[in-house]
Amino acid sequence: MIHHLVLTLEQRPEVLERVLRVTRHRGFRVCDMRLSEQEDKRLLLDMAVDSDKAIELLSRQLDKLMDVSTCVVQGQQSMACTING
């Protein structure tokens, strides 16, 4: 299932590594990714990921990262039906 995430990131050299590492480790495959720098120098990352797992399993882990200011799941649905795979 394809999920869309929009993240606001602090401008740190390693921030993309952090996001992509967590995404891979939690079992999500990146399908599409667009990165842009905003006027306030923070980064806007628009990312589509694919997995059968509930998107909250990823979004909450990304939200925990210190360099991730916001993490919004677009078109979010309840995870209750998918949480246990």
Place this chain on the structure above:
Amino acid sequence: MEQGQTISGSQAVIKVLAAHGVTTVFGYPGGAIMPIYDALYGSSVEHLLCRHEQGAGFAAVGYARSSGKTGVCFATSGPGATNLITALADAMMDSIPLVAITGQVATPVIGTDAFQEMDVLGMSLSCTKHSFMVATADELVPTLYHAFEIAASGRPGPVLVDIPKDIQLAQLEYKTPLQAVPDEPALDIAAISAANALLAQAKQPVLYVGGGVGMAGAVEPLRELSQRTGIPSVATLKGLGAVAYAAPGYLGMLGMHGNQAANHAVQQADLLLVVGARFDDRVTGKLDTFAPHAKVIHLDIDAAEQGKLRQPDVAISDDLCDVLPALTLTQDISSWQQQVAALKLQYAWRYDRPGAQIYAPALLKQLADSLPEDSVVSCDVGQHQMWVAQHMWFRRPEDHLSSAGFGTMGFGLPAAVGAQVARPGATVVAVSGDGSFMMNVQELTTIKRRRLPLKILLLDNQKLGMVKQWQQLFFEERYSETDLSDNPDFITLASAFDIPGRSISKAAEVSAALEEMLTSKGPFLLHVQIDDKFNVWPLVPPGASNSDMIEEVEIQQ
């Protein structure tokens, strides 16, 4: 030094440590961190030289776990930093507040494969809560302040700060950074009401207590809740010591090697009140059959843990100290309490094993009963670790140090070193197995150097016992590389480090030997030869439900 004074980066590091109340750091010097070691010389911060960076990391973990403070360790670049990685991963899995400071090669040569260069920031991404590489001298002090704040706040964890050598040597103006005071989050009243509504309906509730209770400083509110409601309770490996051991409905540890009464009660529960625990696979067994009839109230400071493995009916991420007093139970659960009491009686541990050989569980029970009030038990990993969890009892969570999530052999001895430094007046016992002990045996020198009075209880079956047990049960008794009969003479080994010891092999020798160990003024090694046929029971086989525990089976050898 005054605010605004110009000092070197390395002096600033020591100043930040002192500002955070750090009195002891654990580490090992090397080329890229020499300026910091130079600043350390003669400073107010004590340094404990361990003999391997992994030992230093675990000593800092033991210090943190036994004291509730943030542990600090130092290592140099390259191999020094990579040697720390296992301890960082251990701290990550068990949510231990740790600040690791590593030296890095100078900024102009980063990326050139310079001598002892390694991308430590990159390596640390998966085993730290956060990590920094300091890019400029101006960033140094704010970064260190931020590191301490991150390590101890929310769900605690390890933070790495990698400092290039030229930044350690650079001159900077020392200024204490302004720190934002976080707003007090409002208590989630709606969620607490929902939790109380579930509690009001529950006929067979169980408190499932994890390490988060101790980390949150919520032992007293938890005990008050347990006493006020009478809800039967079970604990994870890291949760041991949180519930009062003698509480009537307390059933001990649950999970793969949990008490059968604990597992049966959880399986029969209609409501699990999960407090600071995370449904670890060693706890749940086959997840979809874990507490199959139970609704779940999940209290955890880390919202990412809620729903990660088991979807809760109510999830609360507020401070446990605020939430626990607000929970109530209105239902009469006396019938359930009686059922639990019957389970507790039915599955009580037995120590009346015949024969002259030393039965480790009985020895450990006797040790627990003999320890003074201020005591710490630090475990390694393996069969002895599970016997400690099953058969010893602890007054507080910080009295029991065990590598839970990462299961790191070699943890016990250096963690005990850290605990003894943190609590110098305490009786600290490192319980180890012959396999684990050899993993960080070099730290005997650290004990010798400081004449730390810690006691080492070494349970020796000349086997890699837990792996051997699985080979017996699940690998057709094909004992691949688990024979350790070429162990050294441990008493001779200890004596090389000026640590006296005694070796025993008969049950009749246990009482006198324990007394000798506990009353000795300095360090002591008690080497206990146990029968290699003893295994850890019960056991939930991999992939099985916690209902399907294997009880003791005779193994023919």
